[in-house]
Amino acid sequence: MARTSYRYIDWTLGADPAQPSHRRIECADCPAASGDSPGQLGPDRWALQHAGATGHRGYRETVISHLRATPAEDA
Ligand SMILES: [Zn+2]
Numbered sequence: 001m002a003r004t005s006y007r008y009i010d011w012t013l014g015a016d017p018a019q020p021s022h023r024r025i026e027c028a029d030c031p032a033a034s035g036d037s038p039g040q041l042g043p044d045r046w047a048l049q050h051a052g053a054t055g056h057r058g059y060r061e062t063v064i065s066h067l068r069a070t071p072a073e074d075a
Contacts, residue, residue, distance in 0.1 A: 010072035019066030028058030036064070 015021075025043040026033040027050055034046035047059050 011069050012072050013067050013069050016066040016068040021066070022064045024062045024064075026060045026062070027054075027056050028060055029056035030054070032056075 020038040022036040022038055023040065023043045024034055024036050025047045027047075032050060032054075034043040037043050043061070051057060
């Protein structure tokens with residue numbers, strides 16, 4: 001009879017330093033969007049220019065953060 005044993009380990013989840021976060025701002029009043037950007041200023045600048053050009057005042061922000069799971073023993 002074969003015998004099997006399992007070993008369970010703890011994992012941690014944190015930011016992946018090799019993958020920068022990206023931001024996108026979408027207009028809530030029309031389909032226009034800033035596009036993905038790793039910086040803060042690009043999407044903000046786009047939204048302010050869009051507000052000035054169209055008068056649209058509602059916006060949604062999406063932030064994409066890359067995470068990495070690591071065995072707790074390696075931390
Ligand atoms: Zn708009």
